[in-house]
Amino acid sequence: MDERVKLLRQVQQCDFTLYDLQLYLDTHPACRRAMEQYEKHLRHRRELEEEYVRRFGPLRAEQAAGSEPWSWVENPWPWEGGQC
Known part of the structure; x- marks a missing residue:
C-alpha cells in the first residue's frame, strides 16, 4: 500500500471516530470525556x-481554490482505479 493510500485511510479512520463520537454526544451532551476525545x-x-493536501492534493474542491491550474480533478476517481 502506498503512502497516499495509507494517509487517506488514516483520514477516513478519524472521520469514522469523529462520527461515532458525534452520535454519542448527541445522546450524552454533558460527557466531558467524550468532548475531549x-x-x-x-x-x-x-x-x-x-x-495529505500538501503531499497529494485536495480532498475537497474548496481546497483547490486559488490553485493554477485547477487541481481538483487531477487525482484518479474511484472508478478510474483510485482508492475510495
Missing part, C-alpha cells in the same frame, strides 16, 4: 488532512 480526534484529523 472529539476535540483530540478533530485536531488529529485536521493535521492529517493538511499533510
Whole structure:
C-alpha cells in the first residue's frame, strides 16, 4: 500500500471516530470525556488532512481554490482505479 493510500485511510479512520463520537454526544451532551476525545480526534484529523493536501492534493474542491491550474480533478476517481 502506498503512502497516499495509507494517509487517506488514516483520514477516513478519524472521520469514522469523529462520527461515532458525534452520535454519542448527541445522546450524552454533558460527557466531558467524550468532548475531549472529539476535540483530540478533530485536531488529529485536521493535521492529517493538511499533510495529505500538501503531499497529494485536495480532498475537497474548496481546497483547490486559488490553485493554477485547477487541481481538483487531477487525482484518479474511484472508478478510474483510485482508492475510495
